[in-house]
Amino acid sequence: MISQKLQDALNEQMKNEFFSAYLYMAMAGYFQAEDLPGMANWMRVQALEEMTHGEKFFAFICDAAGRTDLRPIEGPKNDFESPLQAFEYSLQHEKFVTDRIGKLMDLAREEGHHAAQIMLQWFVTEQVEEESSFSLIIRKLRRVEGDGRGLLMVDQELGQRVFVPPAAAGA
Numbered sequence: 001m002i003s004q005k006l007q008d009a010l011n012e013q014m015k016n017e018f019f020s021a022y023l024y025m026a027m028a029g030y031f032q033a034e035d036l037p038g039m040a041n042w043m044r045v046q047a048l049e050e051m052t053h054g055e056k057f058f059a060f061i062c063d064a065a066g067r068t069d070l071r072p073i074e075g076p077k078n079d080f081e082s083p084l085q086a087f088e089y090s091l092q093h094e095k096f097v098t099d100r101i102g103k104l105m106d107l108a109r110e111e112g113h114h115a116a117q118i119m120l121q122w123f124v125t126e127q128v129e130e131e132s133s134f135s136l137i138i139r140k141l142r143r144v145e146g147d148g149r150g151l152l153m154v155d156q157e158l159g160q161r162v163f164v165p166p167a168a169a170g171a
């Protein structure tokens with residue numbers, strides 16, 4: 001069982017994860033329009049990962065005999081000044097998500113809900129990886145600012161990313 005307060009917070013975070021998917025798909029569309037298919041690919045894979053994050057919250061709420069509540073999702077930002085600005089925007093969003101996960105963990109601890117803490121631990125670790133991968137791309141983009149060839153090389157590299165479904169990844 002989960003308390004109403006914890007259930008509300010989990011449902012809100014489920015929404016945040018699905019919103020992340022929506023935001024990264026919007027960015028994929030922006031990159032596609034900018035003729036940067038590698039970055040578009042990277043963001044599409046990221047969006048798919050975010051869907052699996054939302055699904056983890058969905059599954060946990062169901063398993064804990066709670067009630068899911070799919071909330072309205074805002075429209076994301078669709079346009080950016082540059083690839084660098086889009087990735088910086090993403091990192092800010094990930095920092096927001098990290099903060100929300102931290103607050104959820106605090107609540108699960110306060111309520112002594114051990115299963116929720118274990119589930120959230122996965123997200124705590126995941127957020128470290130997410131912030132790190134966005135930060136690395138930002139550093140690369142800063143390094144190639146104003147250099148079209150460099151930008152295309154980063155684009156090519158990001159085109160290599162492949163979506164690994166959670167079951168296959170063991171997550």
Ligand code: FEO
Nearest residue numbers: 017050053097130
């Ligand atoms: Fe699921 Fe990127 O936070």
